[in-house]
Amino acid sequence: MAFFIEVLVGGLLAGVMYxxxxxxxxxxxxxxxVFNFAQGAMVLAAATTYAGLVDMGWSGWLAxxxxxxxxxxxxxxxxxxVLRPLVNQPQISLFMATIGLxxxxxxASQAVxxxxxxxxxxxxxxxxxxxxxxxxxxFDLVASGTAGALVVLLASFFQWTRTGRALRAVADDHQAALxxxxxxxxxxxxxxxxxxxxxxxxxLLWGSRLGxxxxxTQVALKALPVIILGGxxxxxxxxxxxxxxxxxxxxxxxxxxxxxGGGIENxxxxxxxxxxxxxxxxxxFGEKRxxxx
Amino acid sequence: MIYREAGQFRxxxxxxxxxxxxxxxRVGMVLLLAAAFVVVxxxxxxxxxxxxxxxxxxxxxxxxxLNILTGYAGQFSLGTAAFMSVGAxxxxxxxxxxxxxxxLVIFVLAGLIAAGVGMVFGLPSLRIKGFYLAVATLAAQFxxxxxxxxxxxxxxxxxxxxxxxQPMAIAGVPIETPVRRYLLxxxxxxxxxxxxxxxxRTRTGxxxxxxxxxxxxxxxxxxxxxxxxxxxxGFSSFYCGVxxxxxxxxxxxxxxxxxxxxxxxxxxxxxxxxxxxxxxMGAFLGAAFITLFPLFLNWLFHAVLRxxxxxxxxxxxxELLCFGALIIVFLxxxxxxxxxxxxxxxxxxxxxxxxx
Numbered sequence: 200m201a202f203f204i205e206v207l208v209g210g211l212l213a214g215v216m217y218x219x220x221x222x223x224x225x226x227x228x229x230x231x232x233v234f235n236f237a238q239g240a241m242v243l244a245a246a247t248t249y250a251g252l253v254d255m256g257w258s259g260w261l262a263x264x265x266x267x268x269x270x271x272x273x274x275x276x277x278x279x280x281v282l283r284p285l286v287n288q289p290q291i292s293l294f295m296a297t298i299g300l301x302x303x304x305x306x307a308s309q310a311v312x313x314x315x316x317x318x319x320x321x322x323x324x325x326x327x328x329x330x331x332x333x334x335x336x337x338f339d340l341v342a343s344g345t346a347g348a349l350v351v352l353l354a355s356f357f358q359w360t361r362t363g364r365a366l367r368a369v370a371d372d373h374q375a376a377l378x379x380x381x382x383x384x385x386x387x388x389x390x391x392x393x394x395x396x397x398x399x400x401x402x403l404l405w406g407s408r409l410g411x412x413x414x415x416t417q418v419a420l421k422a423l424p425v426i427i428l429g430g431x432x433x434x435x436x437x438x439x440x441x442x443x444x445x446x447x448x449x450x451x452x453x454x455x456x457x458x459x460g461g462g463i464e465n466x467x468x469x470x471x472x473x474x475x476x477x478x479x480x481x482x483x484f485g486e487k488r489x490x491x492x
Numbered sequence: 493m494i495y496r497e498a499g500q501f502r503x504x505x506x507x508x509x510x511x512x513x514x515x516x517x518r519v520g521m522v523l524l525l526a527a528a529f530v531v532v533x534x535x536x537x538x539x540x541x542x543x544x545x546x547x548x549x550x551x552x553x554x555x556x557x558l559n560i561l562t563g564y565a566g567q568f569s570l571g572t573a574a575f576m577s578v579g580a581x582x583x584x585x586x587x588x589x590x591x592x593x594x595x596l597v598i599f600v601l602a603g604l605i606a607a608g609v610g611m612v613f614g615l616p617s618l619r620i621k622g623f624y625l626a627v628a629t630l631a632a633q634f635x636x637x638x639x640x641x642x643x644x645x646x647x648x649x650x651x652x653x654x655x656x657x658q659p660m661a662i663a664g665v666p667i668e669t670p671v672r673r674y675l676l677x678x679x680x681x682x683x684x685x686x687x688x689x690x691x692x693r694t695r696t697g698x699x700x701x702x703x704x705x706x707x708x709x710x711x712x713x714x715x716x717x718x719x720x721x722x723x724x725x726g727f728s729s730f731y732c733g734v735x736x737x738x739x740x741x742x743x744x745x746x747x748x749x750x751x752x753x754x755x756x757x758x759x760x761x762x763x764x765x766x767x768x769x770x771x772x773m774g775a776f777l778g779a780a781f782i783t784l785f786p787l788f789l790n791w792l793f794h795a796v797l798r799x800x801x802x803x804x805x806x807x808x809x810x811e812l813l814c815f816g817a818l819i820i821v822f823l824x825x826x827x828x829x830x831x832x833x834x835x836x837x838x839x840x841x842x843x844x845x846x847x848x
Contacts, residue, residue: 302816
């Protein structure tokens with residue numbers, strides 16, 4: 200039993216890390232209806248910038264601010280050069296544009312910082328902590344704490360600030376939002392910048408786990424089942440979905456994996472999400488779709 | 493002056509329903525086919541045939557398949573490469589275990605197996621729509637990859653999971669030289685393109701488009717959604733499956749499951765979008781562009797930076813960057829793809845050279 204709980208807790212903590220990436224997806228989808236495939240590449244770009252600057256001898260905070268600045272500039276450029284000309288295009292075109300963006304980011308960050316694997320030390324010890332007989336990694340605790348704080352921050356921002364209300368209005372109906380005088384462009388730039396910041400935090404946490412390398416972009420693929428499980432438009436859904444995917448994936452890998460040959464982590468979350476979708480086609484917390492002819 | 497349809501009257505229903513109602517289009521098509529079947533094999537080098545034209549045609553076939561699903565029936569899919577993979581492995585296993593079946597029949601059977609798998613993964617489309625569906629089809633991508641890597645039976649227990657396609661022969665004639673392989677691929681692709689072109693105008697094809705435009709409305713006017721969507725998935729996967737089999741047999745010879753990864757799915761999706769959704773011609777133009785452009789970039793960068801000291805890998809990263817940027821530019825400039833450009837050209841040609 201203790202072993203099961205250990206696996207479960209490990210999975211839940213890993214799930215929080217998935218939630219972090221999913222959060223970036225949800226932010227952008229909520230505000231602009233763009234399915235941003237480039238989130239994984241943004242994680243890579245932010246993390247390599249940070250790690251590259253630290254390697255050059257910058258101090259951690261300075262590098263963090265610089266990487267944040269890079270992500271904000273990227274957000275502004277994306278809004279101006281990609282999103283604005285593509286207003287009113289079908290969603291699939293926007294999706295393809297973000298795949299193009301993925302290539303640009305991957306190419307650029309590797310061209311600038313090289314494709315070597317960099318270690319990243321945030322100064323958080325990765326020592327196991329024993330809580331009533333169950334071993335929990337301290338690093339995982341810090342990571343999930345950070346993720347939790349970020350979520351609370353974003354959720355309250357959406358809920359209570361003026362800009363947050365404007366964001367929700369844009370998410371609800373672009374045209375109506377425009378007609379009551381909400382500056383759509385500024386909102387988009389803002390939301391991409393926020394997603395960039397989330398990507399930076401994600402990149403730091405994942406990067407210190409896996410090393411800052413190209414494989415970070417693959418982490419984004421882990422977040423896709425999370426968002427379809429939780430619903431594209433729900434921040435809470437990203438969290439719950441992440442926890443569910445993380446936990447069930449670990450449990451399945453440990454108990455089901457040996458029976459059918461292992462390595463099922465890659466597809467199990469997708470199948471799980473698929474089964475959920477058959478019951479709730481808009482995810483657990485997604486907006487209900489009302490169809491009229 | 494050349495491209496005028498004045499004076500060409502359609503006096504019978506048959507004439508009205510032709511695929512190419514305009515004489516100039518027919519002549520153009522015949523010339524194009526003649527060039528592809530006769531001139532190219534006589535003039536093109538072995539390198540051009542086996543490294544450029546064959547993969548281009550095979551990918552065009554896969555793009556046609558995705559186009560059926562996304563362009564005609566309006567269902568997003570990111571699992572194209574998985575269905576290609578099923579086709580390739582099915583063809584390999586059929587050839588291996590039932591060697592007496594003729595090659596062409598094997599390709600058809602491989603396509604049918606892929607179609608079956610595609611229909612299973614298409615089942616969720618009845619409940620799930622849009623991006624939820626696109627992400628759900630990723631399940632196919634990762635599951636198939638895992639299956640072929642982990643279950644040794646599919647790759648005949650080869651230690652690396654790589655399969656080596658058997659030499660091809662049709663009716664005792666070995667198909668080994670690039671020219672023969674090219675002709676085989678071209679014949680299959682041309683035939684299957686013709687089928688799509690025709691099929692999109694049948695009852696099923698029209699109901700695909702109705703479902704694409706609005707599936708609730710389509711259901712209301714009595715189109716069976718279940719059958720229509722599953723047929724689209726089946727048809728599309730059949731094309732992808734045949735393309736996968738050709739990729740293994742006619743192009744590479746040896747294939748590993750990782751040859752059909754997510755990047756391949758994206759590549760084919762790019763072809764469909766850049767070529768133009770819902771057009772047969774778009775699939776070909778898109779395939780030509782997506783396969784040839786990276787080669788052009790490669791050549792360009794090497795020509796520009798020749799002699800300069802460049803860090804290893806930098807070139808490929810710059811190419812990736814340019815490719816991504818170009819795709820964005822293309823989407824902004826012409827969101828309807830090459831097919832739309834061609835249409836505009838035809839409109840212009842009608843009036844040329846006298847604008848009034």
